Amino acid sequence: MIAPVCERVNDLADEAKRDRLAEVDPDAVAELEAEAEAEEQLLPDLPDVADHEEVRMRLAPNPNGPWHLGNARMPAVIGTYKSMYDGWMLCRFDDTDPETKRPDLDAYDGIIDAIDYLGFEPDEVVRASDRVETYYEHARDLIDAGGAYACTCSQEQFSELKADAEPCPHRGQDADETHAEFDRMVAGEYESGEMVLRVRTDIEQKNPALRDWVAFRMVDTPHPREAAAEYRCWPMLDFQSAIDDHLFDITHIIRGIDLQDSAKRQGFLYDYFGWEYPEVTHWGRIEVDEYDVPLSTSSIKERIAEGELDGWDDPRAPTLASLERRGVRGGAVVAAMTELGVSTSSADLSMSAIYSANRERVDEGTDRAFLVRDGERLPVDGGPDAGHPPVHPEHEDRGRRDVPLDDAVLLEPGDVPAEGDRVWLKGWGPVRNEDGRLVHTDEGIEVVREEGVDVVHWVDADENVPVTMRTMDGDVSGRAEPGVGDYGVDDLLQFERVGFVRLDDVVGDELTTYFTHA
RNA sequence: GCUCUGGUAGUGUAGUCCGGCCAAUCAUAUUGCCCUCUCGAGGCAAUGACCAGGGUUCAAAUCCCUGCCGGAGCACCA
Known part of the structure; x- marks a missing residue:
């Protein structure tokens, strides 16, 4: 009696379960969310929160260029605290150096966009140069x-x-x-x-x-x-920042270790004025693996000027614009950043932490497709005229794809079976290599389960879509199944056995994608 | 040189304030197995750390001292 219902419920996606539960029992949902929130408290408590009516913090970026990954730590940590304490957050552009760290006029809006990408919104925005x-x-x-x-x-x-x-x-x-x-x-x-x-x-x-x-x-x-x-x-920064922190009633300052002595320096000012200095927390320097380019606005700027990078959103640039273009969710960056905590020692952030967090966010909702890189053309004899792999393996309800197969396929060189060996064309069926032709063998899926026949992705040799995939290691070209033409710019796809990508551009029937991660 | 500040597995983190329940948590990573028509997801397992040496103590990752190694500041940059 109950079992079939359980089964049905288990088939539902988490979101769907939640929606359904909301109809049945709204309180239970609130409880679930509260639990999730409690688990998500990744950051240690801020000092002396109880002494203040409201936790008031500020982001104090210097708008001297677009943001790199390191800059994300500030909004990630401070924004997360804002939501933890239901606090208030100012974005104050510390642009008081017109020369050495000359402001870039586009960076003001760019930074606000970056903060938005990360999922936060300042309660107020000011510029020191107005004050x-x-x-x-x-x-x-x-x-x-x-x-x-x-x-x-x-x-x-x-x-x-x-x-x-x-x-x-x-x-x-x-x-x-x-x-x-x-x-x-x-x-x-x-x-x-x-x-x-x-x-x-x-x-x-x-x-x-x-x-x-x-x-x-x-x-x-x-x-x-x-x-x-x-x-x-x-x-100078120490003066400007000291005055503003007081005038905006900042209760908690969280900033880099490079400003360690600032509190003591500014303390003299606060003593003269009879003010009380906010609570201060410092974090150490972070470095990110997998990039050849250092996390520094000026060196990224140089590489772009020298033509080594195509721009701030080049996949090889360690910038937020690059991650966004690659389809990484801002929330994944925030998760990885908050995981670093606020230790004052320097830390290496591994991109795998960001990728893992992103996979968690993206896997569920991303449709599957085939992309064959460096395809090798092989004639096919027999079998059906199309394959029908699922749109998403965990969600049969989202339907099946229609991948045509006329009389030849493209396979990645590593997937081509040796003479006499078999391979399973995913969603289509088994073939055996007979003198360089792939002959449909008419066997069941048990050859995969029991005989270890490899399942591979494929695409029709003639009916396909040319794809350029931009990766951190350079551009890769390939051919995707025709169905990818139904997707638009900004959509995410998972090319099976290749990785996640974001659709970046469609020109005619040619697709440009940015590789996210495996 | 002076002054801060830090050192837990490959990486990040919990524990350190208030010593015992820590032969040390969780995540990620790697490897193996299970599941699966993906090398994704999911499940299971394995790998792997308290910087070093002294001291205090019945007991130290935790307290004290010394050493070693990092990071930061000593800008008319932020």
């Missing part, structure tokens, strides 16, 4: 509090003094004088390198990195954004 006046105001407050002085020392001079824990000649400057100098900086009366505003920390601080750091400097190059093009006096 320069705010930084000036706080600089003036800092001067009033005795926390800053204007300094004309060269980098080398100051560096030497700092190394010896000696104050520079300007350190004793009074607030009025500093105000006057700072006004001149803001008015653009100095050129690059002539004057900086330093924070008066503690010149005898045992950590040299914390001694009287630069808060503002002069930059001659105009900012690429028109709205900010007139500014010449720019805040």
